[in-house]
Amino acid sequence: MSSKLSQKMGLGAGGMIGGRVALKLDPQALRRLASGKHVALVTGTNGKTTSTMMLARAVGALGEVATNHSGANMPDGHVTALSKQPDAPYAVLEVDEGYFPAVAVAAQPSVAVLLNLSRDQLDRVGEVRTIERSLRDVISGLQNCTVIANCDDVMVTSAAKDARRVVWVATGTGWHQDSASCPRCGEPIRWQGEHWTCTHCDLARPKPDWVTSNGHLIAPNASKVELKLRLPGVFNQANAVMATAAATKLGVPIEEAVRRLRGVSNVAGRYRSIIRSGRAARLLLSKNPAGWSETLTVVKEAEHPAVLVINANEADGRDLSWLWDVPFERLRGRRVVASGERATDLAVRLTYAEVEHTIVPDPMKAIDSLPIGPVEVIANYTAFRDLNARAADE
Amino acid sequence: MSESTVQIALVLPDLLGTYGDFGNAVVLDKRMKWRGISSEIVTVNFGEPVPETCDIYVVGGGEDTAQTLAVRHLREHPGLQRAVTRGATVLGVCAGIQIFGESFTRADEITHPGLGLIDSTSHAGGSRAIGEVLAKPAHGLFDGVLTGFENHQGRTVLGPAARPLAHVTVGTGNDGKNEGAVQGKIVCTYLHGPVLPRNPALADMLIEWATGRKVEPLELPAVTQMRAERLKAAGQRAEV
Structure with a gap:
């Protein structure tokens, strides 16, 4: 009923209120609902909803997946998504970057996908460096998590670098305007083609495990797979390769992951x-x-x-x-x-x-x-x- | 200066360009070009020397770390300070007002020396000032109401050598009373929007200072309409 109410009140697609009530009643709800599941979290400034949908499709190869399709990407949205499918062995959750630390600590993900970080709603979300710092702090403490990170993004690389396990993806996309200075030491970052390096400390573009290349992906085993996406744009190719790398980590074969996620054509009304x-x-x-x-x-x-x-x-x-x-x-x-x-x-x-x-x-x-x-x-x-x-x- | 191209230096947009500050340089450039004055934007990135021969310098807003790095960079490459001595025109937005002053003190209570171009000191205020601002230009500097959007924690106190740019009617500005600073041909403000697209009269004042010639009014209907809408929105904020 509260979901109906939420829709009536114009508060969104009804994905939030149920979760908000549950969290009020039980602040541990997210921890409890996530425990025992294989959880993948997807965060970043852009492409979260699309990548989450792609990853959920791909992981569907392994079994039932709980996911927050409507873009309700704050903890109450996560609680709603998990409550709806309590028996699903997998959960793929889109997470607002500001809430990522709290959600990661509660949900203890086995995979975390870091897409990109750039300026967004400075009066509400805050500045990019603050977000990078908070992601970095929580990621370095996650025990059993593999981070899938975009190594063409300086901020993401810094946030992911101290994780126990990182899979680096060259996405070929990157917004350079927020990374003139190193997020770790402040000195200038120097770009040479696709490679970038800090002029002072050891932060530099890691060698990618996966590469996005002209409508294809190149996997760590050097196999090349054509993406053939229904969604347009280079950034959706990047989202697809990030999702494939994450799905593979959870046990989906590469070809099958790509076959499944390429069917995504309409993301919460986008592109239609x-x-x-x-x-x-x-x-x-x-x-x-x-x-x-x-x-x-x-x-x-x-x-x-x-x-x-x-x-x-x-x-x-x-x-x-x-x-x-x-x-x-x-x-x-x-x-x-x-x-x-x-x-x-x-x-x-x-x-x-x-x-x-x-x-x-x-x-x-x-x-x-x-x-x-x-x-x-x-x-x-x-x-x-x-x-x-x-x-x-x- | 009329014999050559007016150069607008966009200073460290990769550090101090957080709030669309590129827009201020574009507005100056286009408003000159559309009147037949030859002009160009010279972008000075982090790690590059700052030229001292430009006519107008535009410095934007940035995060705390970026601001500290920018001060260090501008000290190492003192082209801007030399240009000020020569009488160049300067616009400093948000971080600009803080780093051009004598000093700025952060929320962590550490005081950083500024460039000393403006007789002012800045410190962190209790709360962040966010929202639409209206202010009345001081000393009849330019026509119309100053409008913009502020998002800052800093509060600024002016010394006797600096004058306020405007007097706040809605919002916070420097201290709830004054907004910005003027000293010689340096103008500082806390206002984004960016400030020059919102305030064409201020843009033209800077152009006149830099070129030494009077410019004709430029009628842009969208600008007039946007000002009317923003003034109305800020007025509503005042009533809340």
């Missing part, structure tokens, strides 16, 4: 197309500069018009300064509509990026304002959530 009066609008979610930067790469593949939807509610972060970290200049020459509750802030950014645009605050009307044909819609968190809900209603 909605048809609206003759316009096929593909919905893309981006929440922060690194995410937007990757998504702009995806939409670059076709020259379709784009609707960009920006809100600045509590869950989005109220400070929109980050709009200036996104390379919107890449949209020059394309038809763009600025939309969302903060459409005007976006319009200012587009003006200075010399991207021609119109302003239509209602995203549905923004789609309707474009010629019939394919449309790319990129929205940040609450804008995306609202758009999906409205698309479902219509």
Whole structure:
């Protein structure tokens, strides 16, 4: 009933309230529910929901998997997910990076996946280095955990380096703007091609065990497997290789893991197309500069018009300064509509990026304002959530 | 200066670029170009020497560690300080106001020497100031209300040689009363947004200081509308 209530109150997809009540009644609920299971935790700034879904699909090869599909990635969401499938031998949980230390201590994972760390909602989540430090502290103390870590991300490498066992994955993706200085000693980080090294201490890019390469993965045994994903973009290839490395650690054969996870095509409404009066609008979610930067790469593949939807509610972060970290200049020459509750802030950014645009605050009307044909819609968190809900209603 | 290109140094964006501070450099650059003034952005990254010949220097906000590293870097490569002596125009945001001062004291009560370009000292306040800010420009420096978003724990006290940039009507700024600082051609502020996209009159003041010429108004409807929306939002914050 409380799940229904949560949906009624518009608090999300109903994945939270049940867990919140359970945690109130029993603060040890997460520890108790996770004990005896093989638990995999997935965290990082971007790609958590997609990677979690991919990993859960792959681990499904071994048996029943409890997972928090709806992106309810805080402890109450974990309790809800585990309570729903108390007999599942496996759990694959997406974890908000701020809650990772508490969840890891309670759930004692056998695998932890660290995707990437970059600036995100500075007024709410806090600064990247603080997050890195808290992950590093808890990871070094986990007893029976293998960490799957992206060695192309300086912050992730530092967070994972002191773990008992680490599997390094070269993802080929990385946002360098938050790692000019070493998270360990503060000296400059020097990049040479894909390799990076601190100019002072011994932090450097580890030799990868897995490599993401042009739509393929190269496994530790040197076998090369084509990914053939249904999801677009280089960053989803990175998510897939991270998920495969984690699934393999839990005992899934490589080929089978890839076969299963490539079926993921719609992640909580992302990447799906909605048809609206003759316009096929593909919905893309981006929440922060690194995410937007990757998504702009995806939409670059076709020259379709784009609707960009920006809100600045509590869950989005109220400070929109980050709009200036996104390379919107890449949209020059394309038809763009600025939309969302903060459409005007976006319009200012587009003006200075010399991207021609119109302003239509209602995203549905923004789609309707474009010629019939394919449309790319990129929205940040609450804008995306609202758009999906409205698309479902219509 | 009119015979050559106006150079805008974007100083250590990889350390002090946490809050979209690149936007301040873009706004200066475009507002000059659109008026036919030749300009360019010179990016100075961590580990690289700071040129002393640029016309405008833009320094952004950053985390504590980054701020300490930036001070050390700017001491080792004192191009910015030399440019100030020469009369260059400087904008320092957030961390900028702290590192340009005489000293800044962190929450751990350790006092770090600043660059001494502004007569001010900064220390950690009790609580973090987060939210929309409105302030009235001091001394008629520029027209309109100063608007921005603040997110900082520092509090700043100005000495007699520095003047406040504005007087706070909503939000915290330096101390709940004053916002930012002006000394010579150095302007400091706690405001993000970034501050220059939000406040075109401030951007144009810096351009006039750097070029020594008066610039014509530039009508950008989106900017006018955004200012109206932000002023309204901050006004609502004041009523809460």
